[in-house]
Amino acid sequence: MGSLFSQIATVTVMNVRSLPRRLWMSLAMVLASAVVVAILLAFLAMARGFERTMDGAGSEGTAILMREGAASEINSVISREQVNLVEASPGIARDAEGPLVSPELYVIVDGIKKSTDSEANIALRGLNARGMAMRENMQLLEGRLFTPGTNEMIVGAGVLREFDGFAVGDEVRFGKNVWRVVGVFSTSGSAFESELWADVKVIQSLYDRGSSVQTVRAKLENPGDLAPLEKTIEQEPRLNLEVQTEQAYFAGQGKQLQYMAIFGRVISFVMALGALAGALNTMYTSVADRAREIATLRALGFSSFSAFCGTLAEALVLAIAGGLLGSLAAFLFFDGLNASTFGGSFTQVVFRFEMSPDLLLQGAWLALVIGFVSGFFPAWRAARLPVIVAFRNAA
Amino acid sequence: MSEDVLFQLNGVSKHFVRGKEEISIFDNLDMSIERGDFLAIMGPSGSGKTTLLNMLGGVDQPSGGEIHFDGSRVDNLRESELTRWRAHNIGFIFQFYNLMPMLNAARNVELPLLLTKLSRAQRRVSVETALALVGLNDRARHMPNQLSGGQQQRVAIARAIVSDPNLILCDEPTGDLDRKTADEILEMLQLLNREHGKTIVMVTHDPEAARYAKRTVHLDKGRFEQREVAA
Numbered sequence A: 001m002g003s004l005f006s007q008i009a010t011v012t013v014m015n016v017r018s019l020p021r022r023l024w025m026s027l028a029m030v031l032a033s034a035v036v037v038a039i040l041l042a043f044l045a046m047a048r049g050f051e052r053t054m055d056g057a058g059s060e061g062t063a064i065l066m067r068e069g070a071a072s073e074i075n076s077v078i079s080r081e082q083v084n085l086v087e088a089s090p091g092i093a094r095d096a097e098g099p100l101v102s103p104e105l106y107v108i109v110d111g112i113k114k115s116t117d118s119e120a121n122i123a124l125r126g127l128n129a130r131g132m133a134m135r136e137n138m139q140l141l142e143g144r145l146f147t148p149g150t151n152e153m154i155v156g157a158g159v160l161r162e163f164d165g166f167a168v169g170d171e172v173r174f175g176k177n178v179w180r181v182v183g184v185f186s187t188s189g190s191a192f193e194s195e196l197w198a199d200v201k202v203i204q205s206l207y208d209r210g211s212s213v214q215t216v217r218a219k220l221e222n223p224g225d226l227a228p229l230e231k232t233i234e235q236e237p238r239l240n241l242e243v244q245t246e247q248a249y250f251a252g253q254g255k256q257l258q259y260m261a262i263f264g265r266v267i268s269f270v271m272a273l274g275a276l277a278g279a280l281n282t283m284y285t286s287v288a289d290r291a292r293e294i295a296t297l298r299a300l301g302f303s304s305f306s307a308f309c310g311t312l313a314e315a316l317v318l319a320i321a322g323g324l325l326g327s328l329a330a331f332l333f334f335d336g337l338n339a340s341t342f343g344g345s346f347t348q349v350v351f352r353f354e355m356s357p358d359l360l361l362q363g364a365w366l367a368l369v370i371g372f373v374s375g376f377f378p379a380w381r382a383a384r385l386p387v388i389v390a391f392r393n394a395a
Numbered sequence B: 001m002s003e004d005v006l007f008q009l010n011g012v013s014k015h016f017v018r019g020k021e022e023i024s025i026f027d028n029l030d031m032s033i034e035r036g037d038f039l040a041i042m043g044p045s046g047s048g049k050t051t052l053l054n055m056l057g058g059v060d061q062p063s064g065g066e067i068h069f070d071g072s073r074v075d076n077l078r079e080s081e082l083t084r085w086r087a088h089n090i091g092f093i094f095q096f097y098n099l100m101p102m103l104n105a106a107r108n109v110e111l112p113l114l115l116t117k118l119s120r121a122q123r124r125v126s127v128e129t130a131l132a133l134v135g136l137n138d139r140a141r142h143m144p145n146q147l148s149g150g151q152q153q154r155v156a157i158a159r160a161i162v163s164d165p166n167l168i169l170c171d172e173p174t175g176d177l178d179r180k181t182a183d184e185i186l187e188m189l190q191l192l193n194r195e196h197g198k199t200i201v202m203v204t205h206d207p208e209a210a211r212y213a214k215r216t217v218h219l220d221k222g223r224f225e226q227r228e229v230a231a
């Protein structure tokens, strides 16, 4: 079998060395596979990055309460009386100042996106100092926190990146209200970074919400243990609320965007078919171009299997070269790229494309499939090529 | 069948189907080629010389009849068996050399050895020997396009003999060369026949070339006309 191996190796080396004869066609095949792989990776990285942003937002140790049937924060209303009942419930962590509960408001405002110069929605969240403390990964990057009772706000790093006019010191006008930006915060890349934060009481009065809020976040005594809160809600008819961990809530929102990954795969599949047609053409041309060499080797006693393998190897080399190129391009252009899309409440969620080895592996598989399929049939033809071609008098 | 017979053709026929009509090239052709022979096949264009050579080399199958090589039938072997049989027994020399343009002379000569169990070092020795025999030792690293036509054909001869086959089949080996170069090549074939005992079957249009052979057969309208030629 050493002989078979050296046959195949030699034929492959010869084929690869003869590539310059078919330079443009071969480059076209490399490029087509590169584009297809790059597009697949871009979509997957986008879906991955979005999912990561949504996952990172939620904490297992925080419960989020919304009105029954409200799919997202924007649809929920909770009265002051209900907030008081929640605060009294067992299962909630407490400190010297009382239960760790954060009543929050969530309203939509407009901003101008830098990339498109068009209006897009941003979430303006009203909360208090306890609410901010509940986001454990929150960090002030610049400036200071807002002073309770004033029209001051702090902006998420994602908003600063993607939107105009939110630098520290800027005055921002939403409708008839004017706000002043006093700080910039990060939450390690999670969805909160796409929000504006201000005092919940100020928003209640500016947006005529009276004493009602939209959601209540509560720090759990035991992370993940919702049972005591669920029991309270069950036994108290005035509490028509649903409770879930914040992590479950955001994960659910992230799932809605799974279609991106599916869409990406469908697009890549369709484009892969196109690339495949081109690649098949390239490889059939290669077989025709090498017909005399293949036939000569066959006359010398090389097996038809070696002709098959040599052609298949050539296709794989070209497709894999394309795959590497596409991965590299996707990595250079898309990894860490900022993007924003509609989150659960039609506000812009800013996230980063995230490339990772397992995604690159998926790209590699796609390239391999293109190479294999586009090589197989021409390789079959190469293997079946009549040997007398070597004796034809045409040089 | 004599001990000395290498090839025996019994009632071989060959026809091609072209559209509705059937073209018969040979019908019931008998022929024997002895070990150590140097046979020239001549004949008008289209008489079937190449077709005959291809059948001897196992790259084309007869439509009827039997071909025996060294006492055993080869016309009914399977494709893979024929391939192996070719590798062991036959060296081909083509009119247009058919060297691999992206391999240097030594690597071209080495090709048939890749089908053997020889080690890399053994292969190198054989390649050097074969190249020395055709006088091209100093061109081992040259690519085919850096060699003249005559030199390329000598590389092809080295390739045909490197694995030491019994039989060398040549189709117009000098068809593309000038007189002087052609004579050099033919002398080399003659040397291989006389000194190394190779059996050679050569198709040629050139009566001058045929003179290097031990005997010449003329193929015309599907039949042989034999003449002995003093070498």
Ligand SMILES: Nc1ncnc2c1ncn2[C@@H]1O[C@H](COP(=O)(O)OP(=O)(O)OP(=O)(O)O)[C@@H](O)[C@H]1O
Pocket: B016, B017, B018, B023, B025, B043, B044, B045, B046, B047, B048, B049, B050, B051, B052
């Ligand atoms: N595959 C084929 N299909 C149909 N006819 C063929 C085929 N191969 C050869 N022929 C015919 O068989 C006849 C003999 O062809 P062949 O090539 O053996 O002739 P030749 O004696 O070698 O001629 P030349 O001297 O021109 O090389 C020709 O008429 C040719 O057209």
Ligand SMILES: [Mg+2]
Pocket: B049, B050, B051, B171
């Ligand atoms: Mg011919």
